[in-house]
Amino acid sequence: MLLLLALGTVCLALRVNFRQGIPLLPEDSIWRLTYRVNGRAKLAGAKLHAAYPSDTRYCRVFHKSLDPTPQGTEPIRPAKSDAREIGVLARRPGSITLSAQFDLHLRPRGGLRLPVEPTLSAENRAEYLRSRKGIEVEDPVVAETLGRLRADPAVKSELVDRVFDFCQTDIRSGGKESPADRSTVQPAAAAKPGGAGKATATDKPGTKEAPSTAAAALKQRWASPLGRARAMVALCRAAKIPARLVTGLEIRPSDDLRPHVWVEAMSDGRWEPYDPLAGFAHDLPHNFVPLRRDGGAVVRESEMADLRLTLTARRIPPPPGQFREEGPRPADVLDLTRLPLELHAPLSVILLMPLGALLTSIFRTVIGVRTFGTFTPTLLALAFVYNDWRAGLVVFFAVLVLGLTSRAALDRLKLLLVPRLSVMLTLVVLTMVFGISLLDYLHWTTSTEAVLLPMVILTMTVERYYLTTEEDGPKFAVQLLAGTLLLAFLCYLVLRWDAVGRWLLEYPELHFFTIALLILLGRYTGYRLTELWRFREFGAAGGEGR
Numbered sequence: 001m002l003l004l005l006a007l008g009t010v011c012l013a014l015r016v017n018f019r020q021g022i023p024l025l026p027e028d029s030i031w032r033l034t035y036r037v038n039g040r041a042k043l044a045g046a047k048l049h050a051a052y053p054s055d056t057r058y059c060r061v062f063h064k065s066l067d068p069t070p071q072g073t074e075p076i077r078p079a080k081s082d083a084r085e086i087g088v089l090a091r092r093p094g095s096i097t098l099s100a101q102f103d104l105h106l107r108p109r110g111g112l113r114l115p116v117e118p119t120l121s122a123e124n125r126a127e128y129l130r131s132r133k134g135i136e137v138e139d140p141v142v143a144e145t146l147g148r149l150r151a152d153p154a155v156k157s158e159l160v161d162r163v164f165d166f167c168q169t170d171i172r173s174g175g176k177e178s179p180a181d182r183s184t185v186q187p188a189a190a191a192k193p194g195g196a197g198k199a200t201a202t203d204k205p206g207t208k209e210a211p212s213t214a215a216a217a218l219k220q221r222w223a224s225p226l227g228r229a230r231a232m233v234a235l236c237r238a239a240k241i242p243a244r245l246v247t248g249l250e251i252r253p254s255d256d257l258r259p260h261v262w263v264e265a266m267s268d269g270r271w272e273p274y275d276p277l278a279g280f281a282h283d284l285p286h287n288f289v290p291l292r293r294d295g296g297a298v299v300r301e302s303e304m305a306d307l308r309l310t311l312t313a314r315r316i317p318p319p320p321g322q323f324r325e326e327g328p329r330p331a332d333v334l335d336l337t338r339l340p341l342e343l344h345a346p347l348s349v350i351l352l353m354p355l356g357a358l359l360t361s362i363f364r365t366v367i368g369v370r371t372f373g374t375f376t377p378t379l380l381a382l383a384f385v386y387n388d389w390r391a392g393l394v395v396f397f398a399v400l401v402l403g404l405t406s407r408a409a410l411d412r413l414k415l416l417l418v419p420r421l422s423v424m425l426t427l428v429v430l431t432m433v434f435g436i437s438l439l440d441y442l443h444w445t446t447s448t449e450a451v452l453l454p455m456v457i458l459t460m461t462v463e464r465y466y467l468t469t470e471e472d473g474p475k476f477a478v479q480l481l482a483g484t485l486l487l488a489f490l491c492y493l494v495l496r497w498d499a500v501g502r503w504l505l506e507y508p509e510l511h512f513f514t515i516a517l518l519i520l521l522g523r524y525t526g527y528r529l530t531e532l533w534r535f536r537e538f539g540a541a542g543g544e545g546r
Helices: 002-020 122-127 140-151 159-169 179-184 214-220 225-238 330-334 341-367 376-385 389-411 417-441 455-472 474-495 498-506 508-522 529-534 536-545
Strands: 029-041 047-051 059-066 073-075 085-090 094-106 172-176 204-209 243-250 260-267 270-274 288-293 299-302 304-316
Touching: 002 508, 029 047, 047 094, 047 304, 085 094, 140 159, 140 214, 140 225, 159 225, 159 260, 159 270, 214 225, 225 243, 225 260, 260 288, 299 304, 341 376, 341 474, 341 498, 341 508, 341 529, 376 389, 376 455, 376 474, 389 417, 389 455, 417 455, 455 474, 498 508
Parallel strands: 172 204
Antiparallel strands: 029 094, 029 304, 047 085, 047 299, 059 094, 073 085, 243 260, 243 288, 260 270
């Protein structure tokens, strides 16, 4: 124990000293981007999703802080594991406010760790070549314009650069914003950053709504910012060059940032950015941050109304010890905060699991609470962390009741242990999937992944409950079940302790102290508290004898 305590103290001191001694580059800056989404759910089951920033070679999102889930809602897990978005589901109609903060590290010279872009599959390539609403690839004006650009002998640049120059110089901006622009695009009147391309054509004020589709932009030679970007995407796709829209932000001091849209085109196996409005090509300005690709709005909704998104950005002092100037080193393996933002939450929960095991050890060893299995409460609690706990409890008790009923029926068949457990597992799976379907129909779940309870643990719990009922009676079995649920609830509170989870992610050597406490509990040979109550009559009798 003393060795573990000393080792933990030394490692903790070394990490604190290491983190405080890491400098920022002089030109680096730290920004806090704040989301606030207000809306009204029309009915129960309405959904609200908001995309959050992606990493670039100039920008790293190193911290995410979500406000407590609004009352009357449940958090939604992203449909894809790599999706960078937050979301909630309304359990009843009414107003919803979703708030979040993201801390960004900007490095103008670049060199930050760029996320690995997955290889473009045949399916995705076809998606980025097809026509869609607002991007009319098959329209005759697209083919005519592309033919002129290909046939121009005076232009020696690559086709993508010719398309970019055309959309930047030959399609002017002006007029009023369209509804599509107001939801996804920074207004043309807003300040435009400098870029590597030519100067943007002068915007001309107007009162008519500017075209926002590719075909209209090419026909009329004037368009909204979204229309110019869509025109470039349509021309690239017509030339069999995969292209997509990107919705993002220009990070600058503001209390009301407006989303901005640009284009990404595939070149030599990688995506390169182009912006006909801001004028940059091939490289993204250091303060431009992507939010959602393929032209989607920052906020997506289902059965919502009166949506309003407020985006604010302000520069903040750098937190001590988050950054360094030198390149990667082998010691970086020990720094868990350098991992992608998507891994921070699940790793924090995993690091909290030893605390759940410590809590279970205290209750079983010192207090004397009995459970079905040693780690069953922690594993059950882990299943509820990302899910709706009410729906999970309904499914849990439904599985328990139906499992016991079927277990009694199977007992008459005198089956061997492994086939019997396999049959039980199959029945548990069927009960779970149809229970999830029913809860989803009643709008009690958060998503199709709402109740991912550990099926093997449930199967073994049903088996142990039945055997305990047969051997020790229903009363003792109910006591074990109550102890299991009590500890599972306490472990659930521990696993939802976000502040401690983030602390353990930064200082994982704190678990040396956890191991020391577990060793201390392992040497405990005294009475359990429940035994003092259990044998209270013997104590009273002994006192009378003296």
